[in-house]
Amino acid sequence: MENIKTRDNIIYVNKKYLTKNHEVTLNSNFIKIFDVNVEEFMKPFIPLFKEAAISITIIFHIYQLSQYNKRICNSLLDRAKLAEFVIDQLIRRRKENIKNFKNFTWYKSFERLIEILTKIKIFAEKISQLHEIKKFLKVKNIKERFExxxxxYDNVMMDLNFNMAITNEQQRKIDHENLKDDLSEIKEFLEKFDSIENKLKTSIIYEEVLNIRPNNKNVEVKNLDDIKLTKPRIIKDDDIRGRFIRKMYLNTNEVACIKAYNYESLPYYHNLAIYMKATQSPNIIQFYGFAELEDFPVMVSEWAEFGNLRNIYLRDGITSLKLKLAYTLDVCRAIAYLNALGIYHKELQCSNVLVTAENIAKLKFSSPIRSLSSTFEDVRWRAPEMILNMKLYDQKCEIYSIGMLLWELIFERRPYEDMNFSMMIDYVTNGGREKLQFDNNSSIMVNNQKSIKKIIKKAWSHDPDARMSISKLFIDLDTLIKSLDEDNNKVDNKMSLKLKNPSNYKSEVYKYDSKSIQNVIEPILSIDIGIKAHRAKNYEKAWKCFKMQVENQNAFGKYWMGYYLWEGIFVQKDRKAALTLYKEAADDFIVDAQYRYSCALNKLSTELRINPKEIIKSLQLAADYGSEKAQLLIGDAYLKAKLGYKKNLEMAILWYRRAALQNNKDAKEKLEKLGIEFLTRD
Known part of the structure; x- marks a missing residue:
């Protein structure tokens, strides 16, 4: 966590992974106590109240921005909100609770509550974003971890006598249904989605995208060698389409050369480096870089033989319902991929979906900082909350636009064609939508029409929280396409529409004089204090801190206590105990703990008769979770065929690049020796 500050009794939390550099605001009643004079017996609790406030805020925003497992995140948010309520009540009735505030056992239980809220926050983050879910499922059972x-949570609430916050039978039933529905959905989605996407090196792409800073002028977009752009072997009448010129790149790839008109002056020029990485998906038009064509700057991207969907349906019409749904499924796949990278397309409509010679629909390149000013054309597909500028753009807005795109594709016309701008704005923002009326009412088609209506209505719901998830949308489209396969010889796919005129944060340390509390409570030393003591070589104080944190089940405390026991710092070596602590910390997503656990397994393998496969599995997990040292070791293993890995230069380079992205010096040197370019952090 960075930049935690208070202003006007409100906490502002700058949390990049959640808010894309926008501030998260928490305006809770119990924050007011932070900036006023409080009783001495309350002061040890002030840092804990702040940590609770921050965790609860972030859990709320994780829920709002969750792309997957939203029902489970909602159950977690229920607990966070209950904790907020009981803490607020505790503060308001603090004089009635003086006895508790001066009880050290009660204080330790309260700090354990804060630690559990932190665990809930981390868990919610891991299961709500696609790139994290894949890693999480390699080592964790979501249902087991949730329970x-x-x-x-219930145990600590019981210890604190916050009985109203303890889970009752009704809540457990809700939790069970939420788990069942979400886990079934995510399992089916990943099985379908990964059938193509698992062939991509999505981890390295994700890390490289995060590593590129959009406003950093040192990040350059690739300039292509002009001589590698040649004329097509077979000349076609439509090789020139306005600003688009068809060429061959490296004599194998058909590309579109697009006149860029002094691209260095474009505001999004440096953001194109992000998109060069992000377009490496089967359903996004690939961007290759810049070149000079006849002394004119051009952007070079993948060629789409059939043009965009709007031109296709205007020119020829698309008679196959199955093909329309397949195109929409391609769009969903692209959006799921982009959103997993933290990128939103923002311009979803048929004119921005291109079709290749293989009849695959691909999203056209879009500027990552595209203005969302309400032009007449864009508003047709835009979510009502964005028209009203009520919220930040997120995946719910993308889902709405996919619903509008599907409507456009099914009925082959732009939305709201018969309305002027002001009428359309008023109609959409007040809940109005296009009509869903089909000409074809055959008995076979009725069920398919109902399914299409249901999908579109759930996608363009006026309430953003009521819109279907991208995973549910993907599954429903795939299911509908398969049902059409079963009715292949019976279905008349031609349909038209009759449209009626519509009516890792660090909390701020609170300074107080512990002597003024009459020695009733000795506040638990924070992890930050322990680490500072370790760096100052005050090992006794550091050990005391880490031990206190372990008693409260703090994951970082377990990691540091394990380190002291392994190395024999201040205390006698106990490597078996250290191994256990490393494992527990690793289970709570402490990356360095996972790496040290792997090394510890290797050291104790003979003594404990540990299967070498278990060591390799542990090392792989450490690398997957971002340990640069583990990534370097796996790169070496692939390069030199060690640790049971087969020699594979491509995989070695991939793992070296991941380590280099974290400024691992050895990985950079190895890549340089192999002649491989890579991006670096500032």
Missing amino acids: ILINE
Whole structure:
């Protein structure tokens, strides 16, 4: 966590992974106590109240921005909100709770509550974003982890006598249904989605995208060698389409050369480096870089033989319902991929979906900082909350636009063609939508029409929270396409529409004089204090801190206590105990703990008779979770055929690049020796 500050009794949290550099605001009643004079017996609790406020805020925003497992995140948010309520009540009735505030056992239980809220926050983050879910499922059972967290939450609430916050039978039933529905959905989605996407090196792409800073002028877009752009072997009448010129790149790839008109002056020029990485998906038009064509700057991207969907349906019409749904499914796949990288397309409509010679629909390149000013054309597909500028753009807005795109594609016309601008704005923002009326009412088509209506209505719901998830949309479209396969010889796919005129944060340390509390409570030293003591070589104080944190089940405390026991710092070596602590910290997503656990397994393998496969599995997990040292070791293993890995230069380079992105010096040197370019952090 960075930049935690208070202003006018409101906490502002700058959380990049959640808000894309926008501030998250928490305006809760119990924050007011932070900036006023409080009783001495309350002061040890002030840092804990702040940490609770921050965790609860972030859990709320994780829920709002969750792309997957939203029901589970909602159950977690229920607990966070209950914690907020009981803390607020505790502060308002603090004079009635003086006895508790001066009880050290009660204080330790309260700090354990803060630790559990932190665990809930981390868990919610891991299961709500696609790139994290894939890693999480390699080592964790979501249902099992959820139940452990809820039990820990209930136990600490019981210890604190916050009985109203303990889970009742009704809530457990809701939790069970949420788990069942979400886990079934994500399992089916990943099975379908990964059938293509698992061939991509999505991890390295994700890390490279995060590594590129959009406003950093040192990040350059690739300039292509002009001589590698040649004329097509077969000349066609439509090789020149306005600003688009068809060429061959490296004699194998058909590309579109697009006149860029002094691209260095474009505001999004440096953001194109992000998109060069992000377009490496089967359903996004690939961007290759810049070149000079006849002394004119051009952007070079993948060629789409059939043009965009709007031109296709205006020119020829698309008679196959199955093909329309397949195109929409391609769009969903592209959006799921982009959103997993933290990128939103923002311009979803048929004119921005191109079709290749293989009849695959691909999203056209879009500027990452495209203005969302309400032009007449764009508003047709835009979510009502964005028209009213009520919120930040997120995946719910993308889902709405996919619903409008599907409507456009099914009925082959732009939305709201019969309305003027002001009428359309008023109609859409007040809940109005296009009509869903089909000409073809055959008995076979009725069920398919109902399914299409249901999908579109759930996608363009006026309430953003009521819109279907991208995973549910993907599954429903795939299911409908397969049902059409079964009715292949019976279905008349031609349909038209009759449209009626519509009516890792660090909390701020609170300074107080512990002597003024009459020695009733000795506040638990924070992890930050322990680490500072370690760096100052005050190992006794550091050990005391880490031990206190372990008693409260703090994951970082377990990691540091394991380190002290392994190295024999201040205390006698106990490597078996250290191994256990490393494992527990690794299970709570402490990356360095996972790496040290792997190394510890290797050291103790003979003594404990550990299967070498278990060591390799642990090392792989450490690398997957971002340990640069583990990534370097796996790169070496692929390069030199060690640790049971087969020699594979491509995989070695991939892992070296991941380590280099974290400024691992050895990985950079190895890549340089292999003649490989890579991006670096500032």
